[in-house]
Amino acid sequence: MSDLRPPEHQVAGHRASANKLGPLVDDSGLFYKPLQAGDRGEQERAFYEAFSAHAAVPPRIRDAFFPRFHGTRLLPTEARPGEPHPHLVLDDLLAGLQAPSVADIKIGAITWPPSSPEPYVAKCLAKDRGTTSVLLGFRVSGVRVVAPGGAVWRPERPELKALDTAGVRRVLRRYVSSVSGEVADCALAAAVYGGEGGVLSQLRELKAWFEEQTLFHFYSASILLGYDANAVSATGAGGGVRVKLVDFAHVAEGDGVIDHNFLGGLCSLIKFISDIVSEPPLAP
Amino acid sequence: MSDLRPPEHQVAGHRASANKLGPLVDDSGLFYKPLQAGDRGEQERAFYEAFSAHAAVPPRIRDAFFPRFHGTRLLPTEARPGEPHPHLVLDDLLAGLQAPSVADIKIGAITWPPSSPEPYVAKCLAKDRGTTSVLLGFRVSGVRVVAPGGAVWRPERPELKALDTAGVRRVLRRYVSSVSGEVADCALAAAVYGGEGGVLSQLRELKAWFEEQTLFHFYSASILLGYDANAVSATGAGGGVRVKLVDFAHVAEGDGVIDHNFLGGLCSLIKFISDIVSEPPLAP
Incomplete structure (x- = not known):
């Protein structure tokens, strides 16, 4: 147990410290x-x-x-x-990645289970309207991008909360860019988002399940994206792309109904990412 | 102009009278x-x-x-x-139908455009939570079913507003049933919901467009279903099945984002209807 430590690459939630519990x-x-x-x-x-x-x-x-x-x-x-x-x-969803580039994306225009008491609904609704959740069906809760030289870009929470539609698009482009400057080149888009085993094909597999599954409604859950920045820039291939659901404190029973709220947000995220994959590559 | 009259088959909205404007x-x-x-x-x-x-x-x-x-x-x-x-x-979306069976289904867990002022949001949210909108991603706003003998079933608005998940399922089964008794036989489900040109195939075509279109967000719009009860029971075939969007007073600009709220509700409706089509037929 002596090797227990806070994860180096955590992008959302509390960090374990002398003051706070954390993973x-x-x-x-x-x-x-x-x-x-x-x-x-x-x-x-x-x-x-x-x-x-x-x-x-x-x-x-x-x-x-x-x-x-x-x-x-x-x-x-x-x-x-x-x-x-x-x-x-x-x-540990990021185990084995040398230089994990990570994004935590909270899915759904609505983040409160329908049975929630009024004050909780009001609190969530204010956050959902104040961020991109209501507008886009998702919001970026955390992101960490490792550039090839090892430099890490990790915007603070207030910056993420203030993102508008264009800002979310910028972050999703920067997540697959190999330079840390102003211009996102999306050099890794084909390898990380596109292609076999890439984010897009994994999200589409997930979507097919959400069109049918009526077991659970995943209010306030996130999709965690991860890839190994070292591996992907060295090989140009997948780099261990991971697409995982996390954060299940507000899951409700599906009761024979699909999770239309998660599914809608997921489809919106798929559209954002497929738009980036379809962009013509930048001239070198 | 002398042939102007209130539509016989209206299922939602105000009816034209000496007191109220109506279609x-x-x-x-x-x-x-x-x-x-x-x-x-x-x-x-x-x-x-x-x-x-x-x-x-x-x-x-x-x-x-x-x-x-x-x-x-x-x-x-x-x-x-x-x-x-x-x-x-x-x-007139029901023109040409001798005995229109009609359903008005308001799509989306959220019925207020994101830019709405606070009191309007609160008013809509109360309705969306008080009906099945938040839970199912849609609610039945009106329905009118003509039985083969000509008897019309048309529940009043308070009855529709009080529907729960099981109630919505009952109404959607009764909409394609040929008897007016307690047991919905879903005798017309294959002809109206299933098959080529049926409700399900039309809804799926609409869904494919909503997965891509980023032009408009159809807050508070309805899908109107219609078929000719006489034609469908006589021939067993389609009976002029109609699937139309109506009510666009709260449409917002899409601004490059898909209408995840409508799409989610639409997928939920598709699941409800495909569940009914997949049921084994009742023994005669």
């Missing part, structure tokens, strides 16, 4: 997410248990698009010495 | 919709003008899924004698 990783490729306060932690745990065991979830979907769940574990934390805290034990 | 039809197959008060009427007119002339709208989509727009006309009304009122002149 931890270890060398074996596991990710430890502290159970959130109130109902949230319990709800996320309940989701992982139900989802992991659900006979109607295709194994391919579970394996390709969700972190594997390994139960919960009590761990000591820096924030609360002497008071071990329960953590969800999950696969 | 009129004539014998030539035209539908006259009074310009709504405030900005709405003007916005709906502006939408029809922009949409009718837009080079990026595929003619097939315009012709198949939208009423044709014939400009505006000042007409005398019973509600305001001596004070002609401007009307949108549109195709």
